[in-house]
Amino acid sequence: MTDINRRTFIRAAGGVAALGATLGFPSLALGATRRVVVIGGGVGGATAAKYIRKLDASIAVTLIETKPSYTSCFMSNEVLSGERTLESLTFGYDGLRRYGVEVIRDTAVGIDPEKKSVKTAGGHSFDYDACVVSPGIGFKWETIEGYDEEVAAETVPHAWNAGPQTTLLRRQLEAMPEGGHVIIAAPPNPFKCPPGPYERASQIAMYCKHHKPRAKITILDPKDAFSKQGLYIEGWTKLYGYGTDNSMIEWVGAAGGGTIEELDPTTLTIQAEIEEFQGDVVNIIPPQKAGPIAFAADLVDGDWCPVDKRTFESQRHKDIYVLGDASSAAKMPKSAYAANSQAKVCAAAIIARFNGLEPGDPTFVNTCYSVVGEDFGISVAAVYGLNSHTNTIQPIPNSGGVSPANASPEIRKREVSYAHSWFKNVINDMLE
Ligand SMILES: Cc1cc2nc3c(=O)[nH]c(=O)nc-3n(C[C@H](O)[C@H](O)[C@H](O)COP(=O)(O)OP(=O)(O)OC[C@H]3O[C@@H](n4cnc5c(N)ncnc54)[C@H](O)[C@@H]3O)c2cc1C
Missing domain, CATH: 3.50.50.60 (FAD/NAD(P)-binding domain)
Structure with missing residues (x-):
């Protein structure tokens, strides 16, 4: 890699904003084909799979997902008001296949971090150089x-x-x-x-x-x-x-x-x-913990998976990365936008490592809209940086905030349309 590419890449590995600028780079992988296995085709997993392929099409990416399609939780409260149908929230994986992601319908039941291999309920094994785990949540049934x-x-x-x-x-x-x-x-x-x-x-x-x-x-x-x-x-x-x-x-x-x-x-x-x-x-809505595979693969400490927040690599097992709701990523909330943002940082970090480079300092983003009633939307937004000394993700001061109190009807109405276009954009970014 030339010096200029090297510098540009290190910056890309560090931030969501910079990531877009690198898309279309020629293949960065050297030598034998690298393999990434992604567990979970929700927001974190699908985004990571897509962006790894977008950044370096020489990497073989296999996505293991239990369900044939993804039904998004975000906007699913609108099914309860009758504003939309569940079908309008359900999307297939053909978009990922177009990026060259191999999509396998199966359930991961274990990960061997020594052999670097994922086992599935269907009896198959998938070897990896890096494994991304984004299984979402499980429930603590015993509490009620x-x-x-x-x-x-x-x-x-x-x-x-x-x-x-x-x-x-x-x-x-x-x-x-x-x-x-x-x-x-x-x-x-x-x-x-x-x-x-x-x-x-x-x-x-x-x-x-x-x-x-x-x-x-x-x-x-x-x-x-x-x-x-x-x-x-x-x-x-x-x-x-x-x-x-x-x-x-x-x-x-x-x-x-x-x-x-x-x-x-x-x-x-x-x-x-x-x-x-x-x-x-x-x-x-019961108390929650990381999804079952995080427990089966020994990725948890308590209820959630501790990670190095520069890369989202597990602090328990090398070359396994945990994203989204299952990870301990405070102060980021457990949200779709957070998982999407973490997945891009993680994708860039994995590729940096495949190329012998140190991932840079990441930035993350989250916006969360809520529709409170007809023509009445509200939101909270933040940009986050890494405090590498404490391994914590902190909001960058003055980078976000909540929508103004007592805003005009025009602003509240506009936030509803922002909420709906945010939904389309995130789905598009993860699956299309
Ligand atoms: C009612 C509601 C409203 C929400 N609204 C918003 C919102 O407005 N904005 C926002 O940002 N977020 C919102 N969220 C949160 C958002 O849905 C989650 O934070 C986000 O989906 C997390 O992504 P993830 O990748 O961690 O998990 P998920 O998107 O849940 O994906 C996990 C995937 O992994 C699969 N999986 C699990 N285990 C395995 C296994 N062992 N093998 C194979 N596949 C497996 C599952 O089938 C699933 O497809 C909302 C959530 C709810 C419940």
Whole structure:
């Protein structure tokens, strides 16, 4: 590699912004074909697979994904309000195949870090030079008595992985009598999509406002504060009467006894810390941890996977990289945009290493939009840098913020269209 290419590349390895400038580079790999195996075709995995091939088409990339297509959680709360269908959130992997990614439908069940090989439920082995793991979340079922996978699938959906449970929850809302009571139990930190439970309450309120105007929605929360709280409350006050006797939404935080302990699925009764709550529709979003393969492959410390935040390489096993929700990447939230940003940094770092180069200092980005009601969108955005001394990701001061309080209707309306175009852009960036 010439000196100028070398310098440009090191910069690219360090940042999402610089990454785009390197696309179209000639092949950087030297010698034998390198192999990257990616586990999980969600935001982190699909983006990493695509960008590794875009940066260096000589690298053989195999993506192992359990499902035939990807159904995005982001925007799935809009299925609950009836604003969109689950089908509109479902995408195939042909776009990745066009980049030369080999897409295998199977489930990874183990990784041998010595032999550098991934084993699948289908009985196959895939050798790698680098392995990227982006399996998303798993649930801590043992934490709520009476709540398990079967109850979630049949009666009390979590709908926190978009799919059949999202459809079930929507049907339950449609079948609920006028004046019915919806309970949403939010999880403790950290969890996938910090503003998600509150966006969900908003989207359900948006539906009820038109179809069941006397309905009540109670959010039981084991926390004392939540993401974009001020903006949500502004929206709920304007749209759903929050703070009045007639409010459609009530939020019960930790101090008010919002931590739930037990569910009786036959009567849809929740025993919370102080009192009992009975609903017509109950949605429990359980406490979370990294997806099962992270545990099977010994990548976790506690519930999540510790990583070197310069590259997202596991701190437990060399040449394995963990991205997205499964990784410990505070202060970045567990979000689609964060996973997408981490995947590009990781892709560039893997290629740098294949070429004997040191990855540079990365920057990351996250924006999260929430649609609180008709023509009422809000957002939070940040650019993050690495503090390599503490191995932490920190927001760069003055690089982001939340949308203004008491913004004009025009701004709120514009944020809804930004939210929808952000969705198209992320899907396009990961899969097309
Ligand atoms: C209701 C809701 C709303 C949200 N809204 C937003 C939003 O507005 N903005 C935002 O940025 N984020 C949002 N998110 C969060 C976002 O969906 C996640 O943070 C993001 O999908 C994380 O990407 P990931 O790659 O870590 O995991 P995922 O996208 O969940 O992908 C994991 C993939 O790995 C596969 N997999 C798992 N284990 C294996 C295995 N062993 N073998 C093979 N395949 C496997 C799974 O099938 C899945 O396809 C929302 C989430 C929810 C629940």
